[in-house]
Amino acid sequence: MSDTHAQTVAFVRETEIPPSPPPASEAGVIKWLRENLFSSIANSILTILGLIAVYYIVVGLGPWLANSIWQSDSLAECREILDGANGACFAVIRERWNQLLFGFRYPVDEYWRPALAFVLLFVAILPVLFSHLPRKLLIGTALYPFLAFWLIWGGSVLIPIVALLGFVVGAVAYSMISARSFVGAIAAAVIAAAATWWAGGLLLRIGADFLALRAVPSRDLGGFMLNMILGTVCVSLSLPIGIVLALGRQSNLPIIKVLCVIFIEFVRGVPLITLLFVASVILAYFFPPESNLDLVLRVIIMITMFASAYIAEVIRGGLAALPRGQYEAADSLGLDYAQSMRLIILPQALKISIPGIVNVAVGLFKDTTLVAIISMYDLVGLIRGPILASTDWNGVYWELWSFAALLFFVICYGISQYSQWLERKLATDHR
Amino acid sequence: MNKSVFLGALTVVGMAAGVASAATLDDVKSRGTLNCGVSTGLVGFAAPNTSGEWEGFDVDLCRAVAAAVLGDPTAVEFVPTTPKTRFTALSSGEVDMLARNTTWTFSRDNDLKLEFTGINYYDGQGFMVPTELGVSSAKDLDGATVCIQTGTTTELNLADYFRANNISYEPVPIETNAEAQQQYLAGACDVYTTDASGLAATRATFENPDDHVLLPEIISKEPLGPLVRHGDNEWGDVIRWTLNALISAEELGVTSANVGEIGESSNNPEIKRLLGTEGELGAMLGLDPNWAQQAITAGGNYGEIFEKNIGENTPIGLSRGLNAQWTDGGLLYSPPFR
Numbered sequence: 147m148s149d150t151h152a153q154t155v156a157f158v159r160e161t162e163i164p165p166s167p168p169p170a171s172e173a174g175v176i177k178w179l180r181e182n183l184f185s186s187i188a189n190s191i192l193t194i195l196g197l198i199a200v201y202y203i204v205v206g207l208g209p210w211l212a213n214s215i216w217q218s219d220s221l222a223e224c225r226e227i228l229d230g231a232n233g234a235c236f237a238v239i240r241e242r243w244n245q246l247l248f249g250f251r252y253p254v255d256e257y258w259r260p261a262l263a264f265v266l267l268f269v270a271i272l273p274v275l276f277s278h279l280p281r282k283l284l285i286g287t288a289l290y291p292f293l294a295f296w297l298i299w300g301g302s303v304l305i306p307i308v309a310l311l312g313f314v315v316g317a318v319a320y321s322m323i324s325a326r327s328f329v330g331a332i333a334a335a336v337i338a339a340a341a342t343w344w345a346g347g348l349l350l351r352i353g354a355d356f357l358a359l360r361a362v363p364s365r366d367l368g369g370f371m372l373n374m375i376l377g378t379v380c381v382s383l384s385l386p387i388g389i390v391l392a393l394g395r396q397s398n399l400p401i402i403k404v405l406c407v408i409f410i411e412f413v414r415g416v417p418l419i420t421l422l423f424v425a426s427v428i429l430a431y432f433f434p435p436e437s438n439l440d441l442v443l444r445v446i447i448m449i450t451m452f453a454s455a456y457i458a459e460v461i462r463g464g465l466a467a468l469p470r471g472q473y474e475a476a477d478s479l480g481l482d483y484a485q486s487m488r489l490i491i492l493p494q495a496l497k498i499s500i501p502g503i504v505n506v507a508v509g510l511f512k513d514t515t516l517v518a519i520i521s522m523y524d525l526v527g528l529i530r531g532p533i534l535a536s537t538d539w540n541g542v543y544w545e546l547w548s549f550a551a552l553l554f555f556v557i558c559y560g561i562s563q564y565s566q567w568l569e570r571k572l573a574t575d576h577r
Numbered sequence: 578m579n580k581s582v583f584l585g586a587l588t589v590v591g592m593a594a595g596v597a598s599a600a601t602l603d604d605v606k607s608r609g610t611l612n613c614g615v616s617t618g619l620v621g622f623a624a625p626n627t628s629g630e631w632e633g634f635d636v637d638l639c640r641a642v643a644a645a646v647l648g649d650p651t652a653v654e655f656v657p658t659t660p661k662t663r664f665t666a667l668s669s670g671e672v673d674m675l676a677r678n679t680t681w682t683f684s685r686d687n688d689l690k691l692e693f694t695g696i697n698y699y700d701g702q703g704f705m706v707p708t709e710l711g712v713s714s715a716k717d718l719d720g721a722t723v724c725i726q727t728g729t730t731t732e733l734n735l736a737d738y739f740r741a742n743n744i745s746y747e748p749v750p751i752e753t754n755a756e757a758q759q760q761y762l763a764g765a766c767d768v769y770t771t772d773a774s775g776l777a778a779t780r781a782t783f784e785n786p787d788d789h790v791l792l793p794e795i796i797s798k799e800p801l802g803p804l805v806r807h808g809d810n811e812w813g814d815v816i817r818w819t820l821n822a823l824i825s826a827e828e829l830g831v832t833s834a835n836v837g838e839i840g841e842s843s844n845n846p847e848i849k850r851l852l853g854t855e856g857e858l859g860a861m862l863g864l865d866p867n868w869a870q871q872a873i874t875a876g877g878n879y880g881e882i883f884e885k886n887i888g889e890n891t892p893i894g895l896s897r898g899l900n901a902q903w904t905d906g907g908l909l910y911s912p913p914f915r
Contacts, residue, residue: 222892225784241627250629427665521617521657531657532625534755535618537892540782543759 210234220538238542239549242533246549249368249523250532256300256360260371263297266290267378275564298367298375300359308346312339364442368523370553375442376524377511377557380449384510385503387450388457389496393487395462406458413455419516421448426520445517453510460502464495497572504565508558525550601673601805601812602646602863610652613639614672617657619754620778621887621895622678631655634886635676637876638697638803638820642674645819645868650875659752660728664689667806674816676803678772680730690807694817697802697879699899699908701795702731703773705780708790710767715794719744724757724766726750731771734797754779772799778893815862822869824911825851826878828902833877836870851914858914879909 170176183193213233217240218224224235239246248257270290273283292306316339324331367375394406413421425444433439468491476486496503518527529546533539605611615623615635623633631653640650656672663679666672668690678700679685681693706712715738725732727750739746749766751757758779761769769776773795780786803820805813826832829848831839840852849855853866862868876882880902887895901907 221782245625245627245629250625254628423662427662427669431669519659521659521662523657527617530753530755531618533618534753535616535620535624536626537620537624538627540620540755540778541758541784 216240221541222538234545235542236545238533238539238545242539245369245528245533246525246546247369248371249366249528251366251368251523252362252371253360253366256362259297259300259359263294264371264374266293266297275568296359298362298371299364300361302350302354303357303359304346304350304353308343308350311346312342315339315342364440367442369528370525372442372517372522372524373511373514373554374557376446376449376514376517379446380453380514381507381510383446383450384453384457387454389461389492391454391458392461392465395458396465410455410458413451414459418449418452418513419519421452422516422520424448426522441522445520445522449510449514453506456506456510457503460506461495461499463502464497464499465491467498468494500565500569500572504561508561511558511561512554525553601809602815605646605673605812609647610654611639611643611646611674612654612656612672613642614656614658614663614666614675614677615639616677617659617753619678619775620782621774621891621893623655623676632886634698634882635678635803637882637886638676638823639674640875641823641872641882642816642819644875645822645864645872646815648865648871650871660726664691667691667804670806673812674803674805678801679804681800681802681804682730685804691804692807692809692813693802693804694813695802695820696800696908697820698774698800700772700774700799700801702734702770702797702799703776703795704792705761705769705776705789706767706792708788712792715792715796716742716744718746718768720746721767722747722749722765724749724751724760724769726754726757726771727752729771730797730799735770738796758782772801774887774893774895777895778887781892781894811863815864818862819869819872821911822851822872822914823879823882824902824909825914826869826873827880828904828909828911831873831878833874833881836873840870847914 167173168177171180184190209232211234213228213231214236215224215227215233216236218227218235218237219241221235221238224233224237228235244254244257248260252260267290270287273279273281273287289310292310295309296303296306316335319338320331320335322331323334391406391410394402395410397403397406422445425448426441429439429444472490472494473486476490479486481489515524515526517524518530521527521531523531529550533546534542613636615631615633618624619633619635621633622635623631626632636655639653639655643653644650656666658666658672658675658677663675663677664685667675676697678698680700681696685691686693704715704718706718712718718739723735723746725735725748732748735746735748746768749760751760754771754775757769757771760766761779762783769779771779773791776791780789780791783789803816805816825847826836829845829851831848831851836852840849840854843849846855850858852870853859853868857866859866859868865871877885883897883900884890887893889896897905897907899908901909903910
């Protein structure tokens with residue numbers, strides 16, 4: 147049977163036919179173009195419009211950047227060199243970069259101090275951002291604020307040391323009594339810290355020049371450095387305060403709850419610019435003229451209040467999103483309030499809140515430019531005021547504002563990328 | 578109970594503030610620096626230079642006062658103020674004086690309880706339009722969009738002028754002069770209006786100044802001058818007479834170059850009184866006998882300050898006009914030093 151069969155079939159293909167190449171219109175660049183750019187009439191129109199837009203941007207920006215001038219003493223000189231051609235006058239940034247970064251009053255030979263503080267900021271913040279780094283590095287993070295204060299403001303090294311000692315003594319006093327009474331421990335910590343600071347104040351009078359850097363008063367700070375200081379300090383302070391406020395708002399204790407609600411609703415109901423005006427002009431009426439509270443400190447307090455109210459609401463959203471079972475599970479394990487919050491509730495609630503918190507942080511960082519309105523010379527204030535009002539550079543806009551935009555973009559884009567990475571890392575759900 | 582405690586505290590604060598502000602001259606002397614409120618940045622009048630030193634027409638007045646009171650023109654703490662924060666800064670005691678191209682008006686003097694101590698620049702509000710608009714008079718501006726700085730007298734003058742001439746306009750509110758320039762050049766408004774000095778300075782920085790024209794109408798009087806708080810006449814007198822000393826110095830031919838020796842060599846008794854080589858004028862103000870000499874050494878007499886910062890040889894290029902001495906047909910007229 148099989149023989150018959152073998153003879154009746156003249157040809158048996160033993161290998162598969164090699165696939166023929168796809169038609170030209172379905173391969174390579176052409177396919178990609180068809181699928182991505184010209185898949186329908188509407189898309190084709192949009193593609194062409196987009197190409198036209200790109201063309202105009204390149205034609206407009208190209209010569210402007212290509213002809214840019216970096217060596218000149220004034221806008222008039224720039225225009226002379228350009229002789230009617232279209233070109234950027236980046237000489238203004240070359241001449242005033244130090245003012246844009248540090249403000250025009252920060253002593254020039256001390257620029258290394260804020261620069262060093264800026265570099266150390268990343269060292270200090272790394273163990274907070276990346277939890278797989280050794281936990282011991284967090285000690286450096288805790289020391290950083292005091293070191294940065296000393297570097298930027300100068301003065302005797304004793305000032306930050308005394309401030310740090312106060313916190314350490316307070317923490318020790320707290321840990322000694324906290325097993326017996328929470329309220330008692332808090333009180334003991336406050337008293338111990340205050341006593342340390344008072345004693346340190348006496349010490350400071352004697353050793354005012356001990357290892358002193360040249361002191362720089364707050365009003366001499368400016369430029370992007372001021373934005374960075376305000377942004378970093380306010381974000382890092384407002385996060386813990388916001389968590390406390392959010393928990394307080396959910397509290398069963400009526401007084402705490404009402405206080406938190408009033409604070410949050412009041413601060414959220416007032417524009418930031420109003421708070422800043424209060425900080426800069428109204429408070430001056432209430433203090434005697436000579437005992438002025440530092441303006442930067444006043445502004446930091448106001449922006450922190452503002453940001454913590456918003457962060458509190460973001461975190462409250464995270465708390466509300468947790469199923470009730472999580473709270474009950476924590477209770478049924480016999481955990482007390484602090485433990486259940488620390489171990490069960492907050493880790494989940496904060497994870498949900500990350501996009502919102504980052505949103506607030508980025509917004510807050512950009513809002514620090516509002517201090518220009520109360521005549522502080524942050525980056526925007528410097529451009530709007532001194533630089534554009536100098537006889538040399540009056541009339542330079544695009545170059546300066548692009549530089550400012552670039553600085554802000556770098557920081558904000560970095561924050562946003564980090565938060566996306568963190569969200570991916572913490573994702574435990576099944577998608 | 579609580580309320581009375583609160584009110585009591587307020588009273589104490591008020592009294593402390595009152596006491597502190599009563600003797601500004603003593604405060605300044607004991608502090609060793611003068612807190613002078615200036616603009617956050619106005620071309621030719623106040624702006625920090627590349628090395629961070631404040632320069633300008635208003636700034637030099639602050640320096641002259643510091644030199645007269647403290648003997649050191651650099652003993653000035655410049656406090657930048659915006660049009661909105663300037664009066665609060667002065668009233669709250671944050672600054673000792675304002676030298677911030679501020680117009681002397683009735684209500685600012687009486688209602689805001691401020692004391693103008695003279696006029697260092699006679700200005701007036703004008704209009705700038707692009708030449709291509711073909712407008713030759715402000716009365717042709719019916720329906721125009723106008724860039725205007727908020728919180729200034731120019732804003733009110735503009736409303737008055739258009740109402741009086743029964744024509745309409747659309748205001749485009751802006752915050753600073755630099756912003757106004759940008760808006761105007763970008764075509765956000767047809768007209769830019771502010772003090773004529775500011776318009777001239779702005780126009781001078783344009784790429785093509787000839788494409789823009791200042792209209793002939795000057796619609797207001799803008800006497801700009803330094804000011805202090807009400808109720809401290811001794812301090813007000815110090816500022817007033819420092820300014821007068823600068824003006825008189827120009828009239829009498831005292832310059833920063835010859836101020837050192839002219840007090841001795843001159844036969845003119847008024848120069849001798851002014852520079853303290855004769856008479857007791859300094860003591861009457863509570864200052865050193867050579868106070869005026871110090872003030873003039875700081876930046877020169879009025880004419881020198883004008884030429885250095887905003888005069889015809891600077892990019893701003895303002896002519897003296899109304900701000901010439903009365904002997905040259907201007908309005909500067911210092912009372913005699915006697």
